[in-house]
Amino acid sequence: xxxxxxxxxxxxxxxxxxxxxxxxxxxxxxxxxxxxxxSKTVLDWKxxxxxxxxxxxxxIRTDKRLQIDYMFYVNDxxxxxxxxxxxxxxxxxxQACADIEFxxxxxxxxxxxxxxxxxxxxxxxxxxLRIGSADAEVxxxxxRCELIITEVD
Numbered sequence: 001x002x003x004x005x006x007x008x009x010x011x012x013x014x015x016x017x018x019x020x021x022x023x024x025x026x027x028x029x030x031x032x033x034x035x036x037x038x039s040k041t042v043l044d045w046k047x048x049x050x051x052x053x054x055x056x057x058x059x060i061r062t063d064k065r066l067q068i069d070y071m072f073y074v075n076d077x078x079x080x081x082x083x084x085x086x087x088x089x090x091x092x093x094x095q096a097c098a099d100i101e102f103x104x105x106x107x108x109x110x111x112x113x114x115x116x117x118x119x120x121x122x123x124x125x126x127x128x129l130r131i132g133s134a135d136a137e138v139x140x141x142x143x144r145c146e147l148i149i150t151e152v153d
Contacts, residue, residue: 004060008149010120012049012092015075015143017042018084019091046092053096058120062151066121069132069148073139082134089145090124121149 022039038046060066070086098114105111122128130152 004062004151006150008058008060010053010058010147010149012052012089012145012147013142014045014048016072016085016088016145017045018081019088020084042088045088046095049092050096053092053120057097059097059118060121060149064151064153065128065130067130067132067150067152069150070134071146071148072134072136073142073144073146074136075138075140075143077138080136082136085136085145086131086134089147090121090129093121094119094124096120
C-alpha cells in the first residue's frame with residue numbers, strides 16, 4: 001500500500017508559532033469558567049498554512065512508519081522552543097487535507113468537523129511517526145518550515 005514517492009518535501013511559509021506557549025483565556029459565561037484557546041497569531045498562521053496545504057490534497061499513506069526532518073527558518077534570533085514548533089507542524093499536518101463532515105451541534109446548527117485520520121499524516125504517536133532531525137536558522141526575508149518526510153522500517 002505505497003503510492004507515495006519518498007522522500008517528500010513540504011514547505012510551509014511564514015514563521016511557525018508555538019501553539020503551547022501562545023494561549024489566551026476565553027471566559028465561558030454560561031458555565032462560569034474559562035478555557036484556554038490559541039492566540040490570534042497561531043490561528044492566523046494555521047489558517048494561512050492550511051490554505052497552502054489543502055489545495056495540494058496530499059495524503060501520505062504507508063504501512064511503514066514515517067520520519068520527518070524539520071528545518072525551521074525563523075525571522076529573528078528570538079529563542080524558540082523547537083519541540084513546540086514541531087508540535088505545531090505535526091498538528092497542522094494531521095488537520096491539513098482532512099475530509100470534512102457536517103454534523104449538527106447541540107443547538108441543531110450544522111457545523112464543519114474535520115474527520116480524524118484523514119490528514120496529510122494520520123497521527124503523530126510513536127507507532128506512526130518518528131521525529132528525525134530538527135534545526136533552525138535565521139532568514140529574515142523568508143521565514144518558513146521545510147519538511148522532509150521519508151519511510152522507515
